Amino acid sequence: MGGMIPSMRLASTFCAALLLAGCLHAPVPHVVATAGAGAPAPATFRVAGRPEAPDSLGEAVSAALATQGWRPAAAGAPAEYLVVASYGDRPARVGAFVPGPDGGDPQWMAERIPPRPWNVFKRGRRALSLVVLDAATGRELRRTTATLDYWRGSDPEALRRLAGSAAASLSAPD
Secondary structure, X not given: OOOHHHHHHHHHHHHHHHHHHHHHOOOOOEEEXXXXXXOOOOOEEEEEEOOOOOOHHHHHHHHXXXXXXXXXXXXXXXXXXXXXXXXXXXXXXXXXXEOOHHHOOOEEEEOOOOOOOOOOOOEEEEEEEEEEEEOOOOOEEEEEEEEEEEEOOOOOOHHHHHHHHHHHHHHOOO
16 A cells, blocks of 8 residues: 555646646637738738727737738838727626627627636636728728637736737738
């Protein structure tokens, strides 16, 4: 019976290590919607954000678009595209029900996560939406939203990961 205790300790240590490793991985953003007439070709752009957005929003979006081949417009020079960025952070138990494209039937942009009695931790959902407008006409060319579910706590890299996923989906073919 003496050999059983060390093997049980080893097994429990191994299980605890697996659980801890699963909790420590960085969550991957999920692109929930991409709509538009097709992927615009990478060109010059200018980022516009909402006043209440974090200061780093424009920087994160610009850096992510640059990795996809887009170029920031030089100061004073016209941009081919205006990229409107909006960022939000809300409880995961709240959904987002929005009108469909072109005024169509409403749809769930992000379904709510139902409450679970055994879950005492607060979950949240961060979302980054990018809308690409033709700078000359103001016509919407492409829209995408990336979401990231998280447990309570701050994640300084969340905005960068969201921007990377959203920017990649802007350039992806339909």
